[in-house]
Amino acid sequence: MDVPRGDEATVRTVDAPVVTRGCSVSKPPTRAFLATNDRPRFVWQTPTESVAVRGATATVTGDGSDRFAEVRADGARLLESCSVPDGIPSAARPRLFGGFAFHDDGQAGPWDGFGDARFVLPEVQLTADGDDWWLTVTAAGPGAAEEADSKLGVWRDRLADETNPEPAGPPRVADRTRTPSRNGWREQVEAALQSVSEGALEKVVLAQAMTLSLSNQLSVPDALERLGRTYPDCYRFAFSPTEDATFFGATPERLVSLTGRTVSTEALAGSTGRGDTPAEDEWLATELLESEKDRYEHEVVADAVREQLEPFASSVGTGDRSIRRLATVQHLRTPITAELAEDEHVLSLVEALHPTPAVGGLPPDAALETIRETETFDRGWYAAPVGWFDASGNGTFAVAIRSALARGDAATVFAGAGIVADSDPDREWDEVQLKYRPMLDELE
Numbered sequence: 001m002d003v004p005r006g007d008e009a010t011v012r013t014v015d016a017p018v019v020t021r022g023c024s025v026s027k028p029p030t031r032a033f034l035a036t037n038d039r040p041r042f043v044w045q046t047p048t049e050s051v052a053v054r055g056a057t058a059t060v061t062g063d064g065s066d067r068f069a070e071v072r073a074d075g076a077r078l079l080e081s082c083s084v085p086d087g088i089p090s091a092a093r094p095r096l097f098g099g100f101a102f103h104d105d106g107q108a109g110p111w112d113g114f115g116d117a118r119f120v121l122p123e124v125q126l127t128a129d130g131d132d133w134w135l136t137v138t139a140a141g142p143g144a145a146e147e148a149d150s151k152l153g154v155w156r157d158r159l160a161d162e163t164n165p166e167p168a169g170p171p172r173v174a175d176r177t178r179t180p181s182r183n184g185w186r187e188q189v190e191a192a193l194q195s196v197s198e199g200a201l202e203k204v205v206l207a208q209a210m211t212l213s214l215s216n217q218l219s220v221p222d223a224l225e226r227l228g229r230t231y232p233d234c235y236r237f238a239f240s241p242t243e244d245a246t247f248f249g250a251t252p253e254r255l256v257s258l259t260g261r262t263v264s265t266e267a268l269a270g271s272t273g274r275g276d277t278p279a280e281d282e283w284l285a286t287e288l289l290e291s292e293k294d295r296y297e298h299e300v301v302a303d304a305v306r307e308q309l310e311p312f313a314s315s316v317g318t319g320d321r322s323i324r325r326l327a328t329v330q331h332l333r334t335p336i337t338a339e340l341a342e343d344e345h346v347l348s349l350v351e352a353l354h355p356t357p358a359v360g361g362l363p364p365d366a367a368l369e370t371i372r373e374t375e376t377f378d379r380g381w382y383a384a385p386v387g388w389f390d391a392s393g394n395g396t397f398a399v400a401i402r403s404a405l406a407r408g409d410a411a412t413v414f415a416g417a418g419i420v421a422d423s424d425p426d427r428e429w430d431e432v433q434l435k436y437r438p439m440l441d442e443l444e
């Protein structure tokens with residue numbers, strides 16, 4: 001059996017059991033737990049739960065357009081092989097954490113180590129379920145039970161002894177490069193508008209990248225803690241597959257959650273800024289709700305999400321369109337729910353939904369082609385699904401926007417905007433600058 005110790009290799013098949021052990025712990029020093037070069041590391045924080053992972057007992061990967069199916073099959077087999085003692089609450093039971101690349105084809109240099117899909121079975125996991133904290137460990141191969149028992153004891157003691165380090169501030173930026181330039185962006189948006197006027201496209205989401213050279217070392221655990229204060233309602237995530245690379249973000253957009261047969265998702269598209277006063281905020285929100293261009297840009301997403309869910313569902317429901325107000329930007333949001341006709345794996349829904357026209361466009365193939373031909377940087381995992389799934393096929397995936405890739409002393413921040421018939425290149429430029437803010441504020 002090919003099961004890596006710690007952070008090593010990748011398993012595509014697992015034919016020996018994985019042993020899980022867990023215990024409740026008092027609130028652990030999570031930043032200390034994460035402030036290490038051990039990899040992989042994974043963090044997942046939502047309003048209701050917080051997970052921090054160090055090391056992998058097994059890693060599941062997938063390639064190209066088969067990446068969703070490969071991870072689903074290998075992941076299900078791996079999770080099935082995990083023996084879990086009674087008494088471990090569901091939040092602390094084995095799950096696979098990871099994500100996918102945006103495009104089907106291979107990832108370029110800056111994304112080395114991420115691959116087209118990468119999920120880890122945590123070696124050591126801290127989970128907060130409400131106010132209760134759990135420590136879970138896993139081990140595989142000969143002697144797994146003894147190894148898991150011993151790891152649990154070692155980590156319980158270590159967590160009790162350690163304290164969080166003094167928080168470091170943002171690393172500060174020495175230099176920055178924008179891709180594309182402002183003029184380049186205008187040309188790109190105008191070319192997309194030309195395709196829209198010719199009927200080849202209805203909508204395309206074009207993105208920008210800003211690469212920053214950092215003056216000091218970035219502490220991702222500290223950045224996440226600050227993001228938790230500014231964006232408590234967002235999905236905050238970080239994944240470090242290798243020692244020097246971390247993809248992290250605070251995204252407001254859920255791709256999909258599946259619990260049993262109940263699906264929760266949303267359309268999130270159409271944006272405006274925040275006002276300086278509550279009255280200005282309201283005015284901007286009303287303008288956004290009434291803007292025909294933004295409503296169209298939004299409805300294209302809601303329609304596509306419903307259409308992708310319909311083949312799986314016995315019913316699909318749509319809530320009211322409203323404003324999702326974040327620290328730097330406001331969006332149109334429509335909640336969408338569905339009941340599945342049969343049991344499904346959350347990754348089947350992820351595969352069907354990704355990319356929604358909130359990050360891709362319509363028609364999907366023409367939009368993806370336009371993105372590939374237009375953007376001169378690699379999206380990598382930006383705007384792609386990141387999250388977790390469990391042995392029952394339940395899970396939650398967010399869309400990895402409002403995100404950055406940090407590698408060594410550089411970081412690249414990504415943001416995009418939906419281009420439809422009435423888009424104005426300069427307004428879309430300004431909107432992208434607003435969407436950079438969550439990550440830039442952590443770096444500048």
Ligand SMILES: C=C(O[C@H]1C=CC=C(C(=O)O)[C@@H]1O)C(=O)O
Binds near residue numbers: 207253268417
């Ligand atoms: C593609 C991004 O945002 C999407 C999500 C919300 C609103 C969007 C918009 O109004 O264009 C985008 O579709 C991004 O933040 O990089």
